[in-house]
Amino acid sequence: MCLGVPARVVEVDEQAALRAGTVDFGGVRRQVCLACVPDAAAGDWVIVHAGIAIVRLDADGAAERLALLDSITTGPLVPGRPPDPTPGTEA
Amino acid sequence: MRFVDEYRDPHRARLLLERITAVTSRPWTIMEVCGGQTHTLVRSGIDEVLPAPIELVHGPGCPVCVTPAEVIETACRLAGEREVTVCSFGDMLRVPGAGRDLLGVRAAGGDVRVVYSPLDALAVAEQEPHRTVVFFAVGFETTAPATALSLLEARRRGVRNYLVLSAHVRVPPALEAILGAPDTRLQGLLAPGHVCTVQGLDEYRAVVERHRVPVVVTGFEPVDLLEGILACVAQLEEGRAELENRYPRSVRPEGNPAARAVLDAVFEPVSRAWRGLGVLPGGGLGLRADWRDHDAEARYTPAPPAADDGRCRAALVLTGRLRPDACPEFGTGCRPEHPLGAPMVSTEGACAAYWHAGRTRRLAAAP
Ligand code: SF4
Numbered sequence: 478m479c480l481g482v483p484a485r486v487v488e489v490d491e492q493a494a495l496r497a498g499t500v501d502f503g504g505v506r507r508q509v510c511l512a513c514v515p516d517a518a519a520g521d522w523v524i525v526h527a528g529i530a531i532v533r534l535d536a537d538g539a540a541e542r543l544a545l546l547d548s549i550t551t552g553p554l555v556p557g558r559p560p561d562p563t564p565g566t567e568a
Numbered sequence: 569m570r571f572v573d574e575y576r577d578p579h580r581a582r583l584l585l586e587r588i589t590a591v592t593s594r595p596w597t598i599m600e601v602c603g604g605q606t607h608t609l610v611r612s613g614i615d616e617v618l619p620a621p622i623e624l625v626h627g628p629g630c631p632v633c634v635t636p637a638e639v640i641e642t643a644c645r646l647a648g649e650r651e652v653t654v655c656s657f658g659d660m661l662r663v664p665g666a667g668r669d670l671l672g673v674r675a676a677g678g679d680v681r682v683v684y685s686p687l688d689a690l691a692v693a694e695q696e697p698h699r700t701v702v703f704f705a706v707g708f709e710t711t712a713p714a715t716a717l718s719l720l721e722a723r724r725r726g727v728r729n730y731l732v733l734s735a736h737v738r739v740p741p742a743l744e745a746i747l748g749a750p751d752t753r754l755q756g757l758l759a760p761g762h763v764c765t766v767q768g769l770d771e772y773r774a775v776v777e778r779h780r781v782p783v784v785v786t787g788f789e790p791v792d793l794l795e796g797i798l799a800c801v802a803q804l805e806e807g808r809a810e811l812e813n814r815y816p817r818s819v820r821p822e823g824n825p826a827a828r829a830v831l832d833a834v835f836e837p838v839s840r841a842w843r844g845l846g847v848l849p850g851g852g853l854g855l856r857a858d859w860r861d862h863d864a865e866a867r868y869t870p871a872p873p874a875a876d877d878g879r880c881r882a883a884l885v886l887t888g889r890l891r892p893d894a895c896p897e898f899g900t901g902c903r904p905e906h907p908l909g910a911p912m913v914s915t916e917g918a919c920a921a922y923w924h925a926g927r928t929r930r931l932a933a934a935p
Pocket of ligand 1: 903907
């Protein structure tokens with residue numbers, strides 16, 4: 478039920494009374510409501526759930542974290558030692 | 569596809585699994601709260617390849633599954649009214665209520681329609697002004713903003729024949745009930761990433777403070793889940809109990825303020841019964857008093873409390889006390905084509921996850 482699907486914003490319909498736009502789900506295009514992502518523009522990535530975008534994804538931050546995750550998981554592995562395994566984030 | 573493929577990468581997953589194995593020295597019991605996460609874990613087989621001391625317990629995070637029989641019966645009764653159209657997500661149609669489901673009501677001539685979004689239900693109401701269109705709203709805080717937007721739009725466009733029957737539920741009271749149970753075995757939680765995307769982290773920080781368990785906000789792909797499990801196990805091994813956000817590409821500490829504002833404009837926390845957990849204070853979202861003209865509960869009498877099928881052990885499954893494959897009905901009396909309970913129907917139900925992953929019934933006796 479909380480299934481959210483990443484999609485790229487193709488176009489924002491500036492005329493719509495309820496902010497909306499076209500997004501691309503890996504080749505499939507669809508009109509979705511963008512009212513909850515007031516800062517999302519064409520080219521941005523969002524998560525779509527039940528016909529509305531619920532967040533604009535942090536694309537740059539995600540790429541950085543993935544690189545950090547890779548650098549850490551390919552580093553030396555010390556069995557039995559639990560130390561911080563991957564980068565945490567402020568919570 | 570971006571934001572999907574890189575988090576399904578088998579090489580990354582294997583490296584993370586190695587790390588988890590390396591840091592695990594003792595048994596730990598961790599609950600993944602969200603049914604979407606359960607499905608990824610079971611479909612990808614992560615639950616079977618984790619080091620043996622780690623036990624994953626499946627949580628109540630399937631809104632369809634926790635909707636009690638009487639609420640489904642209320643929707644069935646509405647759909648049986650001559651002037652009423654009931655719209656809902658596809659998952660809701662086959663969930664057994666008090667002896668019947670919405671699909672059965674439709675077969676008997678009731679007007680029941682599947683929608684992808686509450687905004688589609690609003691469109692039906694706008695196109696068919698002579699009918700009363702009721703959106704049977706199911707879902708967590710992730711989904712409630714969409715329902716709220718449909719109501720705000722209904723009012724703005726003057727669509728007065730659009731009503732909502734709210735079965736929306738809030739996650740934190742359920743976590744309180746599960747962690748506060750005297751027999752709880754849970755030592756850590758993977759928190760639902762899309763609920764937190766809307767609501768932010770405050771409510772989960774409060775869970776950490778009250779129960780002294782690690783809570784790790786986690787995404788939905790295999791790499792996300794392995795990263796969440798690793799972070800949770802690392803905390804447990806080190807004796808820490810902290811809130812960690814391991815899904816920051818989607819979850820900000822404050823959540824999504826625009827979505828929260830929309831949700832709060834229409835809904836307020838109310839007591840609501842959860843299948844398996846009973847009535848939870850603040851466990852649901854009800855329409856605020858100034859939305860009564862769009863509230864199906866205010867217009868129609870709800871069905872009286874109804875019992876579930878006595879053979880179904882959904883209450884035990886939803887509280888992490890019984891694994892689906894240990895239910896005596898799993899795969900025999902209960903299959904997706906003739907389900908005894910909601911967890912076998914819903915795309916996020918734990919029993920359906922086990923069934924679709926080809927798991928067979930365990931011979932262990934069930935309680
Ligand atoms: S397998 Fe079927 S009967 Fe058993 S708990 Fe799951 S839904 Fe209920």
